Amino acid sequence: MIMGERVKLTRPEGFFETFDRRPGAVKKNMHYCPGCGHGILHKLIAEALADFGILDRTTLISPVGCSVFAYYYFDCFGVQVPHGRSAAAATGLVRANRGSVVIGYQGDGDLAAIGFNNFIQAANRGENYCVFFVNNAIYGMTGGQMAPTSLIGQKTTTSPYGRSEINEGYPLKVSEMVAQLQAPVYVERVSLTSTRNIMKARQAVRKAIKNNIEKKGFSLVEVLSGCPVNLKMNTKQMDEFIDTRMTDYFPLGVYKDESAERQTITYPTPVFDAEKVREALYPDKIGEGVADDYRCGSAIFDRELRIKIAGFGGQGVLSLGLILAAMGKQRNFNVSWLPSYGPEMRGGTANCAIIVNRGTIGSPIVDSNCDLLLILNKPSLEKYLPELGENGVLFYDSSTIEEAPAVKPGQMLFDLNASDIAEAFGNLKCANAVVLGALSAILKARFLDERDAADIDQLVPDALRECFHGKEKIVNMNIEAYRLGQQKMSEKLTD
Amino acid sequence: MSEKVKKSHRCDIISDECKGCARCVNACPKQVLEMGTKLNFMGVPFAVYKGEGCIGCGACFYNCPEPGAITIIEITADERP
Numbered sequence: 001m002i003m004g005e006r007v008k009l010t011r012p013e014g015f016f017e018t019f020d021r022r023p024g025a026v027k028k029n030m031h032y033c034p035g036c037g038h039g040i041l042h043k044l045i046a047e048a049l050a051d052f053g054i055l056d057r058t059t060l061i062s063p064v065g066c067s068v069f070a071y072y073y074f075d076c077f078g079v080q081v082p083h084g085r086s087a088a089a090a091t092g093l094v095r096a097n098r099g100s101v102v103i104g105y106q107g108d109g110d111l112a113a114i115g116f117n118n119f120i121q122a123a124n125r126g127e128n129y130c131v132f133f134v135n136n137a138i139y140g141m142t143g144g145q146m147a148p149t150s151l152i153g154q155k156t157t158t159s160p161y162g163r164s165e166i167n168e169g170y171p172l173k174v175s176e177m178v179a180q181l182q183a184p185v186y187v188e189r190v191s192l193t194s195t196r197n198i199m200k201a202r203q204a205v206r207k208a209i210k211n212n213i214e215k216k217g218f219s220l221v222e223v224l225s226g227c228p229v230n231l232k233m234n235t236k237q238m239d240e241f242i243d244t245r246m247t248d249y250f251p252l253g254v255y256k257d258e259s260a261e262r263q264t265i266t267y268p269t270p271v272f273d274a275e276k277v278r279e280a281l282y283p284d285k286i287g288e289g290v291a292d293d294y295r296c297g298s299a300i301f302d303r304e305l306r307i308k309i310a311g312f313g314g315q316g317v318l319s320l321g322l323i324l325a326a327m328g329k330q331r332n333f334n335v336s337w338l339p340s341y342g343p344e345m346r347g348g349t350a351n352c353a354i355i356v357n358r359g360t361i362g363s364p365i366v367d368s369n370c371d372l373l374l375i376l377n378k379p380s381l382e383k384y385l386p387e388l389g390e391n392g393v394l395f396y397d398s399s400t401i402e403e404a405p406a407v408k409p410g411q412m413l414f415d416l417n418a419s420d421i422a423e424a425f426g427n428l429k430c431a432n433a434v435v436l437g438a439l440s441a442i443l444k445a446r447f448l449d450e451r452d453a454a455d456i457d458q459l460v461p462d463a464l465r466e467c468f469h470g471k472e473k474i475v476n477m478n479i480e481a482y483r484l485g486q487q488k489m490s491e492k493l494t495d
Numbered sequence: 496m497s498e499k500v501k502k503s504h505r506c507d508i509i510s511d512e513c514k515g516c517a518r519c520v521n522a523c524p525k526q527v528l529e530m531g532t533k534l535n536f537m538g539v540p541f542a543v544y545k546g547e548g549c550i551g552c553g554a555c556f557y558n559c560p561e562p563g564a565i566t567i568i569e570i571t572a573d574e575r576p
Binding site for chain 1: 516522537551553556557558562563
């Protein structure tokens with residue numbers, strides 16, 4: 001008599017042999033509670049991935065929820081995404097690589113609550129990936145709170161008297177909703193209660209993955225699964241709860257299946273033309289530029305410069321900030337520009353903070369130790385003068401602020417009637433360029449070395465071109481206003 | 496002398512990978528599995544195979560939430576001379 005042995009069913013090859021990513025001593029088991037449905041569904045997916053031979057081109061997206069660590073287990077690519085953003089990540093993954101297989105694994109909190117809009121939009125677009133939606137009618141990981149899918153009357157930690165349709169509404173029927181959409185190819189609800197149901201779920205999992213491989217579009221498999229711990233039941237009671245109470249409200253079955261009729265979707269070939277990308281991002285070459293190792297030599301640039309510009313909305317406060325930031329950027333500084341507006345846009349104060357630093361910039365907020373304060377109206381002066389640093393420089397528009405503000409010893413004060421000059425020039429909107437001219441005159445006279453002083457008149461037009469690119473008329477007008485402001489301020493400084 | 500190829504099955508359970516949820520015990524159509532009384536290294540009682548009667552249907556394997564706790568072995572006894 002000859003005896004032979006063959007392994008008929010064992011640990012699927014879609015899993016790692018040992019779960020080395022899992023911390024702790026247990027390396028062969030998953031982290032789920034005893035009797036949890038996740039393990040069963042994981043097994044069905046792992047088996048299918050191995051059987052189809054697609055482990056090397058599959059990405060499984062782990063959600064937030066109990067299955068957050070799904071990437072510990074599957075021997076394919078894994079991404080763990082923020083709560084509910086599975087569909088967004090899946091869209092990127094499938095679009096970037098049309099040959100890939102993408103699986104969104106989501107729970108009822110992740111899919112039906114926080115991520116529902118992401119999910120339903122991806123389904124409606126018919127993104128070519130499949131979603132396994134684990135519906136256990138409760139929030140498992142966080143300790144049994146009410147989920148969008150909790151049943152009417154179901155007691156949870158956040159619905160201690162039972163879910164009431166008047167207070168919390170009805171449980172969300174996700175499969176039914178998705179089946180109403182045009183794009184999805186396959187929608188089925190299965191459960192994991194008995195061997196018969198598990199084998200049905202196995203077929204559904206395989207069909208959804210197959211649709212993904214054959215590029216037929218979006219598939220959803222909703223899986224009614226148990227959470228014995230939070231439902232406070234043993235596995236037998238839990239299966240009974242699913243088979244009676246849950247399937248009563250969430251009937252099992254195929255809600256939509258066009259897998260056979262649908263053709264493989266042909267996607268347009270994306271164009272990656274480096275020249276076209278460059279053109280889109282950087283339409284014109286702006287100015288002569290400087291070499292990467294160019295450094296401005298003036299002493300004021302040896303440390304971080306914190307600038308705040310404030311005035312009322314419409315004075316060009318924000319664009320003046322952008323121009324300053326562009327100047328810094330074009331001379332190899334790191335810069336940040338943080339605008340602040342809102343209700344103040346109409347008549348109140350608008351401001352922006354600019355930080356210029358050779359090194360790394362931390363917070364982009366300037367609310368103290370300000371090195372340069374450019375103030376264009378009176379309310380801003382009152383509001384922001386306290387933020388001026390010990391040796392800070394204050395410049396204000398004397399056409400709107402008649403009385404010179406009191407500054408502390410060590411602080412420097414400059415002013416010019418910029419708005420009046422701009423009005424006389426013919427365009428009040430150029431007041432910010434006049435201020436910029438005045439600022440350059442102050443910098444040249446007091447703060448810049450010879451090379452930087454000569455450089456600034458070249459730099460300002462370049463920065464203006466960057467900020468208003470394509471609008472040569474506006475650029476030229478602003479350059480003129482800039483020169484005017486510079487001239488007036490120089491005259492004032494030499495007086 | 497019978498000239499037959501006889502097939503039988505066996506269910507191997509790795510005790511340290513079992514969490515004792517008893518899904519396999521409930522699922523087995525032949526009731527050849529039972530919950531044991533010993534504890535494994537995680538400290539839970541684990542399911543055990545009674546030793547005979549397995550028909551290799553795979554119900555326990557697919558009901559088990561653990562990846563590799565259960566393995567189904569097909570045994571071939573070739574009784575031909």
